[in-house]
Amino acid sequence: xxxxxxxxxxxxxLALALIQSxxxxxxxxxxxxxxxxxxxxxxIAQLMFVAASFAALITLHVFSDFSVVNVFENSHxxxxxxxxxxxxxxxxxxxxxxxxxxxxxxxxxxxxxxNNLPLSLRAHVLAVQAWIASAFYLFIxxxxxxxxxxANPPIEGRDLNPVLQDIxxxxxxxxxxxxxxGFSISFSFAVAALIEGRIDAAWARWVRPWTLVAWIFLTLxxxxxxxxxxxxxxWGGWWFWDPVENASLMPWLAGTALLHSLVVMEKRxxxxxxxxxxxxxxxxxxxxxxxxxxxxxxxxxxxFATDPTRGVFILLILCIFIGGSLSxxxxxxxxxxxxxxxxxxxxxxxxxxxNLFLTSACATVFVGTLYPLALEVITGDKISVGxxxxxxxxxxxxxxxxxxxxxxxxxxxxxGDLLGAAQRLMGAGIAALIIVALVWAxxxxxxxxxxxxxxxxxxxxxxxxxxxxxxIGLFRTPLGTALRRARGLPRSSWGTVFAHAGVxxxxxxxxxxxxxxxxxxxxxxxxxVARIAGYELKLDxxxxxxxxxxxxxxxxxxxxxxxxxxxxxxxxxRSFATRGSTTTEAALLTRGASQLYVSLGEIAGDxxxxxxxxxxxxxxxxxxxxxxxxxxxxxxLSDRRLRVGAPKPAKSIRGLQAAE
Amino acid sequence: MTRKQRRLTIIGGSxxxxxVAAALVLNAMRDSIVFFSTPAMVAEKxxxxxxxxxxxxxxxxxSLVRGENLAVTFQVGxxxxxxxxxxxxxxxxxxxxxxxxxAEGALDSSGVFKADTVLAKHDENYMPKDxxxxxxxxxxxxxxxxxxxxxxxxxxxxxxxxxxxxxxxRPEQGALR
Numbered sequence: 001x002x003x004x005x006x007x008x009x010x011x012x013x014l015a016l017a018l019i020q021s022x023x024x025x026x027x028x029x030x031x032x033x034x035x036x037x038x039x040x041x042x043x044i045a046q047l048m049f050v051a052a053s054f055a056a057l058i059t060l061h062v063f064s065d066f067s068v069v070n071v072f073e074n075s076h077x078x079x080x081x082x083x084x085x086x087x088x089x090x091x092x093x094x095x096x097x098x099x100x101x102x103x104x105x106x107x108x109x110x111x112x113x114x115n116n117l118p119l120s121l122r123a124h125v126l127a128v129q130a131w132i133a134s135a136f137y138l139f140i141x142x143x144x145x146x147x148x149x150x151a152n153p154p155i156e157g158r159d160l161n162p163v164l165q166d167i168x169x170x171x172x173x174x175x176x177x178x179x180x181x182g183f184s185i186s187f188s189f190a191v192a193a194l195i196e197g198r199i200d201a202a203w204a205r206w207v208r209p210w211t212l213v214a215w216i217f218l219t220l221x222x223x224x225x226x227x228x229x230x231x232x233x234x235w236g237g238w239w240f241w242d243p244v245e246n247a248s249l250m251p252w253l254a255g256t257a258l259l260h261s262l263v264v265m266e267k268r269x270x271x272x273x274x275x276x277x278x279x280x281x282x283x284x285x286x287x288x289x290x291x292x293x294x295x296x297x298x299x300x301x302x303x304f305a306t307d308p309t310r311g312v313f314i315l316l317i318l319c320i321f322i323g324g325s326l327s328x329x330x331x332x333x334x335x336x337x338x339x340x341x342x343x344x345x346x347x348x349x350x351x352x353x354x355n356l357f358l359t360s361a362c363a364t365v366f367v368g369t370l371y372p373l374a375l376e377v378i379t380g381d382k383i384s385v386g387x388x389x390x391x392x393x394x395x396x397x398x399x400x401x402x403x404x405x406x407x408x409x410x411x412x413x414x415x416g417d418l419l420g421a422a423q424r425l426m427g428a429g430i431a432a433l434i435i436v437a438l439v440w441a442x443x444x445x446x447x448x449x450x451x452x453x454x455x456x457x458x459x460x461x462x463x464x465x466x467x468x469x470x471x472i473g474l475f476r477t478p479l480g481t482a483l484r485r486a487r488g489l490p491r492s493s494w495g496t497v498f499a500h501a502g503v504x505x506x507x508x509x510x511x512x513x514x515x516x517x518x519x520x521x522x523x524x525x526x527x528x529v530a531r532i533a534g535y536e537l538k539l540d541x542x543x544x545x546x547x548x549x550x551x552x553x554x555x556x557x558x559x560x561x562x563x564x565x566x567x568x569x570x571x572x573x574r575s576f577a578t579r580g581s582t583t584t585e586a587a588l589l590t591r592g593a594s595q596l597y598v599s600l601g602e603i604a605g606d607x608x609x610x611x612x613x614x615x616x617x618x619x620x621x622x623x624x625x626x627x628x629x630x631x632x633x634x635x636x637l638s639d640r641r642l643r644v645g646a647p648k649p650a651k652s653i654r655g656l657q658a659a660e
Numbered sequence: 661m662t663r664k665q666r667r668l669t670i671i672g673g674s675x676x677x678x679x680v681a682a683a684l685v686l687n688a689m690r691d692s693i694v695f696f697s698t699p700a701m702v703a704e705k706x707x708x709x710x711x712x713x714x715x716x717x718x719x720x721x722x723s724l725v726r727g728e729n730l731a732v733t734f735q736v737g738x739x740x741x742x743x744x745x746x747x748x749x750x751x752x753x754x755x756x757x758x759x760x761x762x763a764e765g766a767l768d769s770s771g772v773f774k775a776d777t778v779l780a781k782h783d784e785n786y787m788p789k790d791x792x793x794x795x796x797x798x799x800x801x802x803x804x805x806x807x808x809x810x811x812x813x814x815x816x817x818x819x820x821x822x823x824x825x826x827x828x829x830r831p832e833q834g835a836l837r
Contacts, residue, residue, distance in 0.1 A: 235750075344669045356674055360681035367685050381695070384714060388692030393684040397677075521749055523730055582753045601730075601750035610730055610750050 006056025007147040013049040014137035020130035024123035039126035047108030067153035076159035093146035124192030159578035168228030175221030182214025187283030204266035223626035234584035234599040247289030253362035254282040350408035357401040364393040406463020428462035460504035491639040499632030506625020512618040533615035
């Protein structure tokens, strides 16, 4: 009953989406207010029906209704409740349902919060949003219905893939989808602007918060996925240049570029056509990511099952939306009025440079991800493009970008003073050089790359702070004045500081982890001691235990530093009977920002156990950086000028802000 | 600066960055791309020692020898040829004799493949796509290699997915459909 209701709710959502994708457009054409307002009610109703459908699937999973194929294949009655819920999107059908639910959520939010939008713009945006929604409802209903029944219901399910039975699954996919799908809003706004043939700074002010929300979630989603892979897969890697990761990195790069070009458009009414193109590209890359992951053309641990009909269907959606929006762009973009002028050395110029590097880096990731596919289709040769390729292409493009990051905020709009900016960054530069020398001396000349990269990271971090010091007049005015100014500084300026500093923090973590990671691999017997980076790990013993739906072998290590007992670590190996598979649960010991990492290999007949121990210096900074970036994004979002649904600022306020 | 000069500066700068990016990509394409071979292809092509590639095939039953301190040797075969492989480290959870495997490394001067990474990316009814395709090409595909061989072949992993190297089984849908 619940399954049929969920299915029916999804069909109704499709019907509503079809109405929403046509009537408001006619309304906008005929200037009929009632017809345009249809978009608002259908978007909200659509959200309610999709939410009902999603809730139905969750209910089926929670109550382990194995007469539904999706539940049978991905659940087990003994599975803990949290994994029964998260298992809903741990499979193809459920994750597509989550995808459209989030799409409907964003559509509903635009409908509810968009009362200050011009009526025709809102009608157009919601109509475009409904086109996307209709395509994906059709996809789910035709090829991936999660509510199919089995004629003879089995008693027990086949359980969720053990690797996915982790709290990471509860957080990572929803975050990532909020990011991916969030870019649909900027896409819809861009297409709406192209249809209307009108775009201005106010447009950028409406789009920016939505882009920012999507970007924050995507940043956190990628970081979360990276940390999940790090602790779950048992060998301490945190980024693999796997096509599935690249699929999420590409929209992030395009989205980061879009955020920066929206600033130019909002403040200076320039770069309009470029901003529209980036909005289209960011969502197109999200769709491409969905295609890569969901169609199974390049499958990795994320890519669940496949079926050629699904691949072809998503490819079709991809072609229609990307091809359609780019054609519309080619046809209509020239009709948009060009914006203001600026000198190459200026804030705008710096943001253009940022956009150039980000999109070029994005292009190299695109080539590295799709070239092996294209080659295999055309010549049949199989190649793998891995980390070395991306280190040689992505790295050299990102380094100059990092050098220029601190300069951007210090340059004035319209015409900047590079020399002045360089002078103000003198402190940061000197600090960076001192750090380079210190690190180099401390590691006794063990390679120049790592000290230089750390120096660069310090330059970015202190550069961000000196921008802040400059704005509040620290050291130039009395401390009280400076503090008062700091409080008065727009939140978006604080956001910039945090986000840019976060980039530096992440870079330090990446460099330290890759350069000074130490590794110990051996087979150990109880009583054996492993020494790594000054720590002593003694294998106390191995015991077995029974979990809810698995059995596990737990090894206990006592960790000593300078003879003093710090803690015990208990990595384990779990075997899941239902799927006949095993997972490795690594044990982590955090010391400051560094971590000890222990994972187990096979257990031999004579009681020896293969052990892999890592010491990862400052590894946590890799994820602290993105968290800082996201926090910066959140601060910007809370800026009153950008608050979602904030009323249009009055003329006088706008005048004040221009002076900042 | 006139409007035209400004525009030229920006266009020139963009082209310069794009040219650099293109040069980097072409350069990296030449040096850092790893090709995939089966033992038969290795015998045919005479791949020189020291050149990195990925070797795919089935671990020959009975060939696995465990040595001191996690060193292992085993034979990888594809039906028409076999190649000895040596490796030191933890084998992935799903590494088994008779199952598909992908190893990355290079041949040494004596013709032994020294692997630094071993991926066994499959579960009980599944083998890596590269291996499956190679076996099919040679007509050696047997249905017992996969309950759903077509599905298995379609849904393989990207070989670069070293995250699965450590035996993360591929989440598979059931055979009901």
